[in-house]
Amino acid sequence: MERSPLHIARYAYVPKMPEIFFEPISKIKVEPIETLEPQRDREALRALFPHSYGKPAIRFVAGESALPNKPLFVGVILSGGPAAGGHNVIAGLFDGLKKVHPDSRLFGFKGGPSGLIEGKYIEITADIVEQYRNTGGFDMIGSGRTKIETPEQFEKSFETAEQLKLDALVIIGGDDSNTNAALLSEFFIHKGAQITVVGVPKTIDGDLKNEWIETSFGFDTATKIYSELIGNICRDAASGRKYWHFIKLMGRSASHITLECAFQTRPNVALISEEIEARSMSLADVVQTICDAVAARAAKGENFGVVIIPEGLIEFIPEIKKLIENINDIIAQAGSAYESLPRGEAQRSFIHEHLDPDSAALFASLPEGIQIQLCWDRDPHGNVQVSRIETEKLLVDMVRKRLAEMSAAQMYRGKFDYQTHFFGYEGRCAFPSNFDADYCYSLGYAACLLVLNRLTGYIAAIRNLSAPAREWIPGGIPLVSMMNIEHRHGKDKPVIRKALVELDSAPFAAFAEARGKWALSSDYRIPGSIQYFGPPSITDAPTITLQLEHHS
Numbered sequence: 048m049e050r051s052p053l054h055i056a057r058y059a060y061v062p063k064m065p066e067i068f069f070e071p072i073s074k075i076k077v078e079p080i081e082t083l084e085p086q087r088d089r090e091a092l093r094a095l096f097p098h099s100y101g102k103p104a105i106r107f108v109a110g111e112s113a114l115p116n117k118p119l120f121v122g123v124i125l126s127g128g129p130a131a132g133g134h135n136v137i138a139g140l141f142d143g144l145k146k147v148h149p150d151s152r153l154f155g156f157k158g159g160p161s162g163l164i165e166g167k168y169i170e171i172t173a174d175i176v177e178q179y180r181n182t183g184g185f186d187m188i189g190s191g192r193t194k195i196e197t198p199e200q201f202e203k204s205f206e207t208a209e210q211l212k213l214d215a216l217v218i219i220g221g222d223d224s225n226t227n228a229a230l231l232s233e234f235f236i237h238k239g240a241q242i243t244v245v246g247v248p249k250t251i252d253g254d255l256k257n258e259w260i261e262t263s264f265g266f267d268t269a270t271k272i273y274s275e276l277i278g279n280i281c282r283d284a285a286s287g288r289k290y291w292h293f294i295k296l297m298g299r300s301a302s303h304i305t306l307e308c309a310f311q312t313r314p315n316v317a318l319i320s321e322e323i324e325a326r327s328m329s330l331a332d333v334v335q336t337i338c339d340a341v342a343a344r345a346a347k348g349e350n351f352g353v354v355i356i357p358e359g360l361i362e363f364i365p366e367i368k369k370l371i372e373n374i375n376d377i378i379a380q381a382g383s384a385y386e387s388l389p390r391g392e393a394q395r396s397f398i399h400e401h402l403d404p405d406s407a408a409l410f411a412s413l414p415e416g417i418q419i420q421l422c423w424d425r426d427p428h429g430n431v432q433v434s435r436i437e438t439e440k441l442l443v444d445m446v447r448k449r450l451a452e453m454s455a456a457q458m459y460r461g462k463f464d465y466q467t468h469f470f471g472y473e474g475r476c477a478f479p480s481n482f483d484a485d486y487c488y489s490l491g492y493a494a495c496l497l498v499l500n501r502l503t504g505y506i507a508a509i510r511n512l513s514a515p516a517r518e519w520i521p522g523g524i525p526l527v528s529m530m531n532i533e534h535r536h537g538k539d540k541p542v543i544r545k546a547l548v549e550l551d552s553a554p555f556a557a558f559a560e561a562r563g564k565w566a567l568s569s570d571y572r573i574p575g576s577i578q579y580f581g582p583p584s585i586t587d588a589p590t591i592t593l594q595l596e597h598h599s
Contacts, residue, residue, distance in 0.1 A: 057181040062488035063516035076110035079103040083528035098236040099504040106522030118150040125190040126220030130265025131479035132487030134179040139491025159191025184476040215243035215498040221250035222543035229526035232504035246506035253303030254545040269474030274311035281571035295439040297471040302357040310591040315352035320363035345461025513597035554595040
């Protein structure tokens with residue numbers, strides 16, 4: 048690979064860390080904070096995780112650890128979609144293990160969880176790590192979305208860990224991947240194996256968070272990438288003054304990306320899925336919201352604007368959410384009878400025939416292309432692949448029709464032309480922002496300390512992230528405390544609960560207060576590209592969402 052000047056320069060970047068991480072490993076100890084329990088489904092989770100339930104949150108503080116000075120053998124998995132900073136997690140983990148003992152070894156499982164099941168791995172050496180520090184992507188060892196769920200998969204995972212004499216396994220992933228980490232931890236304990244399983248919070252969607260995990264890594268970089276692109280389009284819209292731009296943004300189950308990009312760019316309309324669900328808005332209501340902004344701007348002579356749309360929007364519109372759940376159950380129950388049908392019209396007709404009457408009527412009202420997209424294969428976790436559903440084009444089509452009706456009723460006088468965009472994969476593998484480079488390295492180092500202290504079933508957690516890195520507070524929380532029971536693939540399963548945009552939060556309140564002004568204004572905010580060099584106010588600033596949450 049020919050390396051660009053920026054690529055070469057990023058190798059020299061030294062991640063900033065919490066103050067405690069500058070202490071020798073032997074001078075860092077664990078301090079329990081408080082016992083954590085899930086917010087719901089406690090009895091069911093207690094029964095499913097008898098060895099992991101009811102553990103305390105911990106933090107790392109200065110003090111004698113009195114831990115044995117011996118090499119550690121650790122495996123690491125990159126799971127799910129890439130997020131900027133994953134390589135720095137591995138770098139922080141590697142450096143920490145070498146501080147524990149110079150003979151410690153780190154094994155990277157190739158292609159995600161399937162590498163653990165199939166015993167495919169490489170040993171990650173210092174030479175390999177040096178090629179990937181502060182770089183984007185997951186290409187050091189690759190990633191995958193295999194879900195470890197069958198008895199055979201658990202047994203094969205155990206066999207691989209035993210063959211490598213692993214002391215620990217670190218799983219870097221999102222909610223589903225870290226659910227796997229919790230299940231593996233419980234399974235290894237049940238087998239009597241002394242294998243610690245630790246998770247690391249990764250997802251650009253930003254939906255793996257709580258009071259202990261303030262953000263997942265990759266979110267900062269992705270939202271800055273998208274905001275640069277949206278800002279460019281905002282300026283183009285104000286320059287050409289002839290298009291409404293409908294921009295779908297990645298974020299399958301939550302609107303955190305859309306909310307942050309709204310703060311960064313101030314578009315005319317930003318749809319927040321969680322609000323739409325809470326207000327029980329129909330698809331027609333959502334369309335009218337956009338049409339009202341189009342008409343108001345047309346009355347000012349401004350027939351242009353920008354709309355940003357969360358990728359998972361349609362799953363939050365109550366009537367469509369019910370439809371998708373109905374389709375999911377039909378697919379799960381039909382099994383091979385459905386999978387054997389030719390993709391497209393045959394599957395669409397099968398689904399339509401088996402829907403309940405209300406869902407069938409809604410399904411029939413949607414454009415045929417959207418119907419077919421709703422019937423496409425689910426991902427390995429049973430989720431509809433919303434990135435393939437062209438929600439932005441559906442909204443454009445319905446807005447165009449509604450504006451024609453409003454024009455006929457003399458409620459709208461203007462010209463409507465449009466462009467559609469989807470920003471998703473562009474944000475996943477960029478060079479990590481300084482924040483993500485720092486945060487990920489610290490998460491990897493924290494994961495090493497969790498391994499060293501044999502805190503199995505924990506996920507690395509770092510708090511006080513709106514402050515400078517030296518003031519961050521590293522620790523960990525039990526994975527089970529983040530879980531609940533959800534209905535997936537026609538069955539009830541334990542999963543880590545997704546963190547959605549909270550409508551009573553400071554960030555949403557700030558957005559709700561400003562959006563009316565943004566709807567009519569063409570005074571867009573143009574954030575520009577990620578900056579890696581320059582004053583800290585430009586290079587190291589965390590997301591606006593994080594600052595609002597901590598009142599910075």
